[in-house]
Amino acid sequence: xxxxxQSPKYLFRKEGQNVTLSCEQNLNHDAMYWYRQDPGQGxxxxxxSQIVNDFQKGDIAEGYSVSRExxxxxxxxxxxxxxxxxxxxxxxxNTLLGFSTDTQYFGPGTRLTVL
Amino acid sequence: AQKITQTQPGxxxxxxxAVTLDCTYDTSDQSYGLFWYKQPSSGEMIFLIxxxxxxxxxxxxxxxxxNFQKARKSANLVISASQLGDSAMYFCAMRExxxxxxxxxxxFGKGTKLSVIP
Numbered sequence: 001x002x003x004x005x006q007s008p009k010y011l012f013r014k015e016g017q018n019v020t021l022s023c024e025q026n027l028n029h030d031a032m033y034w035y036r037q038d039p040g041q042g043x044x045x046x047x048x049s050q051i052v053n054d055f056q057k058g059d060i061a062e063g064y065s066v067s068r069e070x071x072x073x074x075x076x077x078x079x080x081x082x083x084x085x086x087x088x089x090x091x092x093x094n095t096l097l098g099f100s101t102d103t104q105y106f107g108p109g110t111r112l113t114v115l
Numbered sequence: 116a117q118k119i120t121q122t123q124p125g126x127x128x129x130x131x132x133a134v135t136l137d138c139t140y141d142t143s144d145q146s147y148g149l150f151w152y153k154q155p156s157s158g159e160m161i162f163l164i165x166x167x168x169x170x171x172x173x174x175x176x177x178x179x180x181x182n183f184q185k186a187r188k189s190a191n192l193v194i195s196a197s198q199l200g201d202s203a204m205y206f207c208a209m210r211e212x213x214x215x216x217x218x219x220x221x222x223f224g225k226g227t228k229l230s231v232i233p
Contacts, residue, residue, distance in 0.1 A: 031219055042119070042206060042223035043160075050219070058220070088158060094219060103150070104221055106160035 004107035023091030032074035119224035138207030146212040149190040
């Protein structure tokens with residue numbers, strides 16, 4: 001079964017702690033993305049990566065960090081510098097074969113709550 | 116200015132009826148793509164349909180069709196024969212050729228919550 005997995009589904013964090021959200025894909029996609037979704041809002045891009053060992057900041061990268069050591073994996077760390085981390089986090093991926101044909105597919109998401 | 120505008124925060128439709136969800140977009144690119152996603156209460160974003168800016172025909176995928184009016188910069192989603200399982204949030208998204216932050220980035224609207232009434 002090909003797809004994108006995210007873990008954990010729910011995550012609780014105390015203030016001041018760093019937490020890491022996992023994202024794995026077995027679709028052989030080159031590009032991977034992290035989005036944040038707040039209630040009643042659309043998705044906002046945090047970071048993206050188009051190749052192993054390289055990643056770029058999105059629109060709201062402050063307080064987050066990522067790594068891309070393997071093509072299949074793109075973990076997101078929410079650091080204590082992120083002022084309001086409670087949100088729903090979605091990981092996505094797509095091929096880079098052609099601008100008009102590369103549909104972005106999403107994982108099931110991780111809901112992070114800061115206590 | 117918002118790049119993707121979805122003006123209907125919520126919509127109701129009777130089961131088996133058709134419904135249109137509005138989406139307007141703003142871009143100066145000639146080459147762009149428009150996507151619709153469905154987000155049920157579970158949270159996962161499910162891809163529904165895609166329309167390229169150079170596509171002359173409106174896209175269709177089963178019960179979903181996209182009413183693409185390029186001059187008006189609108190890309191409305193039409194769901195025919197609504198089913199109870201269609202109740203969800205629906206998001207319109209755009210990919211521009213030169214978004215400045217990576218040519219494959221998607222910009223999302225704020226979504227429309229569709230409720231199907233039995």
